[in-house]
Amino acid sequence: MIVAEQKKMDEILRSIRGYRSVAVVACGTCVAVSMSGGEKEALKIASIIRHRAKLDGLDTRVTVTSAIRQCDMEFLDELDDAPGMVDSDCVLSLGCGAGVQFMVEKYPYKVVVPGLNTTFLGVNRAPGYWTEMCQGCGNCVLERTGGICPVSRCCKSHFNGPCGGSSGGKCEIDPDIGCAWQMIYDRLKRIGQEDRLLDINEARDWRTSRDGGPRGHIRADIVVAEDTQRE
Amino acid sequence: MSEAGYTNLRRVLENGHFSFTAEIGPPMSGSAENVREKARKLKGYADAANITDNQTAIVRMSSIAAGYIASCEGVEPVIQMTCRDRNRIALQSDLLGAYSLGLRNVLILSGDHQSFGNHQASKNVYDVDSVQFLDGARRMAREGVFMGGSKLKDPVDFFLGTTANPFADPEELQLIRLEKKIRAGAKFVQTQGIYDVEKFRRWMKLVRERGIHERAYIIAGVVVNKTQKSIEMTAVVPGMDIPEHIIGRMRAAEKKDEEGVNIALDLIGEIRTIEGIAGVHVMAIGWESIVATIAERAGMLPRPVFERPCAFRGE
């Protein structure tokens, strides 16, 4: 899932300052699961904004709505009927970066500000603990590396084994981070694929990653031609 | 190989001499005089000197610029190039630049992560890793092609090397990776500074069992510490392993600098006897003046000279 963290309240308050009607919009998918942008969090943020407005003697209107997914226009269209939405002059989106931007496309004349910092594609390891697993590089190599990602989990994105700083299973930059190459080594041995360690992995083609510019997919079997105009 | 890649260091090694190299840390300034001064202290005492590339991710004068200055002073440089700060376009461009200045020894390494340095907020490039860049540099020299596939207009040649850390984990995978680096193009290998000779001996046994020493020259790194603080700071560098008895020796010594030299000489003496070692690489960063003493007391003098740095010859 996409993992995100709530921005500091001070920063949020700064970015909505001066607007008279703020619509706080939660997202019910990834960020709700990573406990940063769901309805619960939205209600809490809204009450802090109201409280702060009162202290400052302002009568800012604050409403809370939730979209099932902010990255899907079908669900954003449902927002039009939500109380306070149409009249708001500022939308505080608690979606990931994609959700915030789709909200911008949905409401081209409203100010839309982010309430979260989108951090990574990751997993939930324990209550309150998420870690990064993938950078969406667009050319997955997990079949070669025993299912452990060298792009996102090695601090130097090495493709041909560990740097000289790998020690006792830990990465040189932080003893709390496991060395990805130690994990790849252990895992390939366990599944009887240690021969893969001998392969020289050639320099990568990063075009499939962000380096090739913003990416998009078109599924010819599904798409309707006039829908493929991108912003 | 064309003549162009024949550096002094390469000739020393190929002629079966035990190599003796040193290191120059470029200044945190644009002072050519600073580099000249360090180079003058090494001239005649070292076969070549590594010029570090923003070591520990601290911004310093570029290794190619400093290497050229050293070569003007008659010290053959080994240009270090890390994969941390440059993508393949910049790395290959800098290789061409180094070649044009007559700098032909190139040591390719991953580089310390920028979180160790003074620009922690910088982007971490790693477009290619050190195996991939070695492969690219070798193909530029051998096949005359860039990594992107187009042809070089004129040939280049390099004497390529890399690093190895005998104390890093997992041991077997580190050796596999070293072999990959050699397959990719490394002809010489400089190790992390050795303090734990017993552990190093065991590692060299594994190196010999795999025949690695027959495919590349293995040069052992030896750090010279001047103070108690310097040895303690070295001890916390990732991948460094200093046995307690050596730290204790330094602690007990009255004259730390003398003891630092004695420790280095003892290490060199022991390392020399290990089968498969082709030379020692002395790292006395900030204490270049001691290299001559170490060369002398270790019986390394006079140094054989096969080639003079290009710039020094006025080419």
Ligand code: SF4
């Ligand atoms: S290799 Fe690429 S796609 Fe696969 S997990 Fe890693 S970053 Fe994600």
Ligand code: SF4
């Ligand atoms: S210690 Fe391991 S995870 Fe960390 S940079 Fe080196 S190889 Fe990558």
